[in-house]
Amino acid sequence: MDGCQLSLWADPREWSESRSFPSGVYPNQLLSAVGSFSSYQCTCDDPIKNKNFRNFKRRHLASKNEQGSDSFCTTKVRQRRKTCQPINSFVFSNPREVISVCRNAxxxxxxxxxYKSTNLFRMVDCKKTDPNANPPNCIYTAENTNEQRxxxxxxxxxxxxxxxxxxxxPSVFGFTDRV
Incomplete structure (x- = not known):
């Protein structure tokens, strides 16, 4: 369907992150770009044409005062998403600091x-524990909890x-860990 998105998650040894493809991508293009994958999701509630800062804030920003935890992840993803995403990351910052990544930082x-930030941000990655769970029964665990990244x-x-x-x-002896 037009405006939909297919998200794929692979074995971390193959990819260091998920990959998303907009509607209209042909299967042979997907196979050459993908290889093997461990899970997938096709969503139409997150159309690419509706990407905007308001949705970004709702999905990924949390107050500087909040702390990443399993209960934080489960509560926030349930409050802010219509679907149970396999992974959702939250940045603990104010909007102005995050906007600066696109402008001058x-x-x-x-x-x-x-754009990659030049400053570190405290964040958490929330990962769905049961791949077969559907809203509102999705439960998340916190990974990289409160790490500076x-x-x-x-x-x-x-x-x-x-x-x-x-x-x-941050790199340690020239090596990085990208999520």
Missing amino acids: GVQIPNSNL YIILECNQRKLPIHFEGSEA
């Missing part, structure tokens, strides 16, 4: 609308974040 990744955002032409692409741990 981030480095643009070449040939893309993606660089965030990678897709920014629109107005220099506002519209999509959380992933995060990266």
